[in-house]
Structure formats: C-alpha cells, structure tokens
Amino acid sequence: MKRLPKYTPAEVRNDPYGFTYKEMSEVIGENEAKALYEELYKQLPRKKNLSMLVKNICKSSDTEKYVYELKDNKYIETVFIKRRDGGTVCVSTQVGCPVGCIFCESGRNGFVRNLTSSEIVQQIILLRRKVNRIVFMGMGEPLFNYDNLIKAIHILRDRYGLNFPTDGITISTVGPVDQLKKLREEHLKIQLTISLHAATQSARNRIIPHMRIYAIEDVVKQALSYSERHNRKIVFAYLLLPGINDRPSDVRQLAKWFRGKKVMINVLQYNPTSNSRIKAPQKREIVAFKHQLEQAGLEVTM
Numbered sequence: 487m488k489r490l491p492k493y494t495p496a497e498v499r500n501d502p503y504g505f506t507y508k509e510m511s512e513v514i515g516e517n518e519a520k521a522l523y524e525e526l527y528k529q530l531p532r533k534k535n536l537s538m539l540v541k542n543i544c545k546s547s548d549t550e551k552y553v554y555e556l557k558d559n560k561y562i563e564t565v566f567i568k569r570r571d572g573g574t575v576c577v578s579t580q581v582g583c584p585v586g587c588i589f590c591e592s593g594r595n596g597f598v599r600n601l602t603s604s605e606i607v608q609q610i611i612l613l614r615r616k617v618n619r620i621v622f623m624g625m626g627e628p629l630f631n632y633d634n635l636i637k638a639i640h641i642l643r644d645r646y647g648l649n650f651p652t653d654g655i656t657i658s659t660v661g662p663v664d665q666l667k668k669l670r671e672e673h674l675k676i677q678l679t680i681s682l683h684a685a686t687q688s689a690r691n692r693i694i695p696h697m698r699i700y701a702i703e704d705v706v707k708q709a710l711s712y713s714e715r716h717n718r719k720i721v722f723a724y725l726l727l728p729g730i731n732d733r734p735s736d737v738r739q740l741a742k743w744f745r746g747k748k749v750m751i752n753v754l755q756y757n758p759t760s761n762s763r764i765k766a767p768q769k770r771e772i773v774a775f776k777h778q779l780e781q782a783g784l785e786v787t788m
C-alpha cells in the first residue's frame with residue numbers, strides 16, 4: 487500500500503484544504519480531523535484556513551466570474567453558471583496553460599505553474615454557492631496537473647467533507663494519452679469530455695498545436711477505452727472552424743470512430759474576441775454540420 491507523505495500538524499493547519507481526511511487523521515488524530523473537516527466544509531470559510539482570496543466578482547444574469555488572488559500574487563478565474571437549483575462551477579487547474587489552443591485567451595501567455603490541490607478545492611469553497619456540478623475546464627489543462635487534480639477530487643468526495651458525488655464531476659481535457667491511461671485505472675467513475683476539435687492530425691495540430699506529440703487516433707482510442715472500462719458516455723467537444731474541420735471527410739471519420747459507441751459529439755460555436763485570429767462560423771453552418779453528423783448515425787448536441 488502507498489505510504490502517506492510525512493506532514494507536521496503545522497503544515498496541516500497552515501493549508502488545511504490541501505489534505506485528505508485520511509492524511510489529516512494520520513497527523514492530528516481522527517477526532518481533530520473530523521472537527522477540522524466540519525469547520526472547513528460545513529461552515530462559512532474562515533480566513534485563517536485560506537491561502538487565496540476573492541479579488542473580484544463579475545456578475546451577469548446567468549454567470550458569476552470569480553477572480554482569485556493566490557499567495558504568490560498570481561490570478562486565476564472560476565466561473566459559476568447558475569441553474570434552476572444551484573449551479574455548475576468551471577474550475578481552473580493551472581495558472582496559464584501550456585497547450586496553446588488557437589481559440590483560447592487563457593493559454594495565450596503560456597504556462598506559469600500548477601495549482602495545488604488546496605487551491606483547486608478552495609475555488610469551490612469560496613463561491614459559497616450550491617454547486618451541483620464541478621467541471622475541470624477553467625484555466626489550464628487538468629490532466630497536466632494530474633496528481634493535484636486527483637487528490638482534489640478525493641478531498642471533494644470525502645464523506646466527512648463536501649461529500650460531492652463522483653457522478654457530478656467532469657474532467658474536460660485535450661486528452662494527453664499517458665494521463666488518460668492512468669485515469670482509466672483510477673477507481674473514479676468521473677465524467678470525461680475530450681476536446682477533440684478535429685478529425686485529422688493536421689487539423690488538430692493547427693487547432694491545438696502543443697498536442698501534436700499525440701496521435702489523434704491514440705487520443706480517441708484511449709478515451710473510448712475509458713468509456714468501456716467505466717461504462718460512461720464520453721463527450722467529444724468539437725469547436726467548428728469553417729474551412730479547417732468541417733469537411734465531409736471529417737464527418738465520415740467521426741462516424742467511423744464513434745458510430746455505435748457510447749459517445750456524444752458536442753458541436754461548439756466559436757466566439758471570437760478582439761484578438762481573434764480565426765473566423766467564426768455562421769449559425770447555419772453549425773446547424774448543417776450537426777445535421778450531417780446525425781445523418782451519419784451519431785448522437786450530437788450543440
């Protein structure tokens with residue numbers, strides 16, 4: 487069995503959100519750990535337990551964007567999307583991002599550092615909102631911060647803490663193959679969304695340049711393997727970029743991979759920003775592409 491790292495009580499008390507209940511109990515004893523978990527997860531957040539603070543909240547009718555300041559004066563964003571009863575939170579896992587998707591502002595300035603498990607967990611705690619769904623899809627590529635992400639998920643699921651249902655947790659990833667293999671072997675039946683965005687290697691290299699080290703077929707194969715092992719429907723996100731990934735041959739390739747599999751394709755609309763280098767599709771182009779996929783026998787949403 488894997489040995490727990492050695493911690494001191496001071497480490498636990500300085501950054502308690504970074505500890506699983508089991509780790510905490512090993513260091514400060516079960517009764518103390520239960521009391522501290524109660525304070526951390528069932529009461530209003532206390533300043534002495536936090537290592538980050540809410541710097542700004544930008545509210546609209548259906549979303550709230552939280553800007554958090556970390557201890558080293560770096561900033562991250564967390565988005566809360568309101569639903570009828572509670573909401574979905576989009577959680578960041580890194581400061582910056584090393585992936586460099588051509589459509590993304592977060593990755594434009596490159597990678598700065600991984601978030602700690604504690605910083606991942608605190609993004610949810612500090613919202614002070616009823617959260618029904620947690621999606622790891624904010625700033626950063628979650629699977630490039632694998633250990634801290636998995637530990638944060640264990641902390642969030644702990645029955646002495648938030649007791650968050652595994653079913654309500656989604657990892658949205660560009661699909662680094664080695665990490666997908668590792669995730670397949672975890673005893674965690676979480677939902678998986680793969681940002682595929684292409685049906686050929688050359689289109690994917692253009693859209694997600696830093697993922698060119700992985701063959702697109704391997705990403706697909708590994709994601710389908712996760713689906714089979716955990717009996718989960720996988721969502722493949724597909725940002726439609728006219729002239730890049732919307733040819734009839736792309737539809738045929740997607741059908742070849744996914745027809746008859748537990749897969750849903752989520753066709754996404756690109757929303758250009760002021761710095762955009764690519765053209766946004768017209769609504770009718772998205773509808774037509776969705777229709778072609780459906781005609782090819784695939785389950786599609788948009």
Ligand code: SF4
Nearest residue numbers: 583586587590593626
């Ligand atoms: S992986 Fe996510 S955060 Fe990183 S560049 Fe791509 S879209 Fe942006």
